[in-house]
Amino acid sequence: MLPPPRLSELSRVELEALLVDLSGEVAALKQIVGELREENTRLKGLKGRPKIGPSGMDKATDPPQRDNLVKRRGRGKVTPRVPIDDQVVTAAVPPGSRFKGHEPFLVQDLVISVCATRYRRERWVTPDGRTILAPLPEGVGGHFGPELRRFVLMQYHQGQSTLPRLLALLRSVGVSISKRQLLRLLIDNKDGFVAEARDVLRAGLETSPWVSVDDTGARHAGKNGFCTQIGNDWFTWFGTRSSKSRLNFLDLLRAGHTDYVLDDAAYAYMRDRGLPAALIARLAAEPETRFANQHAWLGHLDRLGFTALSTTPDPVQVATEGALWCSIQAHKFLCDAVVLSDDAGQFAIGRHALCWVHAERLVYKLDAFTDQHRAAQTLVRGLIWEFYADLKVYREKPGKRQARALRARFDRIFLRRTGFATLDRLLTRLHANKAELLTVLDRPEIPLHTNGSENDIRCYVTRRKVSAGTRSEIGRDCRDAFLSLTKTCDKLGIAVWDYLGSRLRVVGHAIIQPLEHYVRARARLA
Numbered sequence: 001m002l003p004p005p006r007l008s009e010l011s012r013v014e015l016e017a018l019l020v021d022l023s024g025e026v027a028a029l030k031q032i033v034g035e036l037r038e039e040n041t042r043l044k045g046l047k048g049r050p051k052i053g054p055s056g057m058d059k060a061t062d063p064p065q066r067d068n069l070v071k072r073r074g075r076g077k078v079t080p081r082v083p084i085d086d087q088v089v090t091a092a093v094p095p096g097s098r099f100k101g102h103e104p105f106l107v108q109d110l111v112i113s114v115c116a117t118r119y120r121r122e123r124w125v126t127p128d129g130r131t132i133l134a135p136l137p138e139g140v141g142g143h144f145g146p147e148l149r150r151f152v153l154m155q156y157h158q159g160q161s162t163l164p165r166l167l168a169l170l171r172s173v174g175v176s177i178s179k180r181q182l183l184r185l186l187i188d189n190k191d192g193f194v195a196e197a198r199d200v201l202r203a204g205l206e207t208s209p210w211v212s213v214d215d216t217g218a219r220h221a222g223k224n225g226f227c228t229q230i231g232n233d234w235f236t237w238f239g240t241r242s243s244k245s246r247l248n249f250l251d252l253l254r255a256g257h258t259d260y261v262l263d264d265a266a267y268a269y270m271r272d273r274g275l276p277a278a279l280i281a282r283l284a285a286e287p288e289t290r291f292a293n294q295h296a297w298l299g300h301l302d303r304l305g306f307t308a309l310s311t312t313p314d315p316v317q318v319a320t321e322g323a324l325w326c327s328i329q330a331h332k333f334l335c336d337a338v339v340l341s342d343d344a345g346q347f348a349i350g351r352h353a354l355c356w357v358h359a360e361r362l363v364y365k366l367d368a369f370t371d372q373h374r375a376a377q378t379l380v381r382g383l384i385w386e387f388y389a390d391l392k393v394y395r396e397k398p399g400k401r402q403a404r405a406l407r408a409r410f411d412r413i414f415l416r417r418t419g420f421a422t423l424d425r426l427l428t429r430l431h432a433n434k435a436e437l438l439t440v441l442d443r444p445e446i447p448l449h450t451n452g453s454e455n456d457i458r459c460y461v462t463r464r465k466v467s468a469g470t471r472s473e474i475g476r477d478c479r480d481a482f483l484s485l486t487k488t489c490d491k492l493g494i495a496v497w498d499y500l501g502s503r504l505r506v507v508g509h510a511i512i513q514p515l516e517h518y519v520r521a522r523a524r525l526a
Contacts, residue, residue: 055357055364058449061389080108114174117145139505144185146504148175150497152185157482158496160462187478192503196514197481200488201230201237202255203516205333207523208232210446212340213347214453215244216461219469220476227480228252229457234522235515236456236487238480240470246346247317250324253334259327260297262289266326275318279306283319297323325349338439338446340453353439355450356391359430360384366422376418380427383413388448395444403441410434445526456487485515492518 010018088102121134139146148170155161155169167182204211211232218227218240226244230237230252239252267280282304291297297320301307306315328334334350341347342358363381368374387409394402414431417424430437440446460483470476489496494512501509 055361057357057360057385057388058451061385061392063389063393078106078108080106112173139507141189144177144181146501146506149185150500150504150506152182153482153500154496156186157479158486160459160466162466187472187474190474190478190481193485194477194481196516197237197484198256199514199516200235200484200519202331202333203519203523204230204232204235204237205253205255205328205337207520208235208337209526210338210340210353210443211334212447212450212453213249214342214450214457215344216457216464218460218464221471222469227457227460229453229460231453231456231487233452234488234491234526235519236491237484238457238460240476240480244344244346246321246349247324249346250321250328250349253328254324254331255333257327257331258293259330260291260294260320260323261326261330262323263326263330265329266322269322269325270318273318273321274313275315275322276311279309279315279319291323338443340446340450342450343433351439352436353443353446354433354436355448356384356388356437357449357451359433359437360388362426362430363423366426368420373420373423376420376423380413380416380418380423387413391440391448395440395448398441398444406441407434407438410438459483459487488515488519492522494518 007015084106119136119140121136123134124132126132152166152170155166156163161169163179163182163186167177167179170177170182211230213228213230215226215228218225220240220242223242225240225242226248227238227240228244228249230239241248241252262283267284270280270283271277286300286304288300291300298307298316301316301319306319309315336351338351338353339347339349340353340355342355360381363377363384366377368377387406390406390409394406411431411434414427414434416427418427440448463479463483470479485499486496489499492515494515498510499512499515500506502512
């Protein structure tokens with residue numbers, strides 16, 4: 001192996017090439033080292049990397065059902081959503097046979113065909129020199145018709161197809177279309193869909209007694225970011241940003257509003273987050289309490305000297321969080337709603353509840369190295385599962401007496417000492433979250449877990465796997481909006497095909513009102 005030349009003598013291009021080569025070698029060596037460590041662990045008979053499976057606590061604690069009372073649901077009668085074309089099939093029979101009617105046999109089929117229409121638009125010139133051109137039919141907004149646009153949007157977003165595969169499918173059935181034209185069908189003139197997704201979020205935040213939240217990794221413009229999910233049983237919304245901080249989460253909860261507000265709720269938030277009383281008084285002494293955008297708000301903090309401070313906690317961050325939280329309240333979002341999360345720090349705002357499945361998973365993931373430790377771990381997990389089962393029963397029939405008994409029982413479980421130091425520290429940590437884990441005792445309508453959020457965000461993870469990331473801002477917003485709308489349609493019992501046909505004004509389309517109307521209606525029935 002030749003010694004490397006002096007780095008000072010290399011050009012920038014040569015240095016970049018050398019860096020790429022070395023980075024590849026380092027990545028390969030890391031992979032080899034990891035494989036060797038796992039092999040050494042296996043040869044020594046030691047425990048390898050743990051394989052953590054999904055928690056079965058929720059299903060295992062469901063009340064048993066008697067087999068004789070539970071009937072297996074059948075497929076039911078097949079009812080096509082299209083008109084049925086009756087055709088009589090004759091049979092060759094010998095003379096003297098008697099006709100006994102018809103035996104129905106239903107066959108459903110799919111017809112895929114491409115049609116091209118040339119509209120010969122009349123053009124007239126009026127006596128005063130104006131040109132009048134006959135308008136195109138309703139729903140025709142370009143060189144590709146509404147049916148094709150509906151098919152493209154549904155296949156890409158709900159069908160989770162990729163752009164190259166969708167392009168190949170369209171060309172194979174006879175559509176003359178380029179990759180750029182297909183991309184434009186997906187992102188051009190979609191402001192109405194983005195606005196409707198935002199309105200769905202606003203309706204959900206205004207009317208829901210609880211929302212469940214989660215986040216996952218995202219890739220945008222060549223950089224790593226995060227997608228945040230907000231939803232419940234009747235709506236879902238996704239938002240992709242470069243950060244997953246509490247500032248980002250509060251900004252998402254404003255649902256498109258840009259204002260910053262100061263009042264008693266903001267000052268109470270700042271006190272809870274440890275902002276000095278002198279700084280809070282400095283903000284309260286100013287007559288201006290509402291700021292139109294971030295530029296106006298940061299200018300106000302700069303005039304008050306907040307930006308020059310370097311104390312902990314960061315005065316600018318805490319004050320901004322308080323102003324955002326007050327803005328959320330001013331728009332009537334989350335006024336009495338519970339935010340249910342997996343204990344990620346950025347979600348701990350307002351009335352906050354924690355997921356029991358994630359709490360039990362912490363106990364399950366502990367590494368126990370002795371029989372005594374394993375026995376203690378098994379005992380605690382059993383106590384938690386039994387307690388969780390009783391919480392599920394409480395949700396069906398809540399009562400003050402049962403709530404007092406469950407609170408006392410919670411203390412007995414999580415204040416015990418097992419002799420397993422790591423487990424004891426974890427139990428102490430979980431006991432510190434008592435109010436958030438037992439929110440269900442005061443609000444029995446909220447779930448005990450965030451399984452709904454994890455199921456919702458799975459479609460985003462699938463999209464990320466098959467199509468990587470987005471590049472443009474409009475591409476990112478369209479992906480978030482259409483995934484939000486398709487999941488919301490599924491929860492509301494609305495066919496996405498009908499929804500897209502209504503929005504694109506396909507001939508003979510079903511009438512689908514703005515989805516926010518259905519979200520508000522479901523909230524009134526809840």
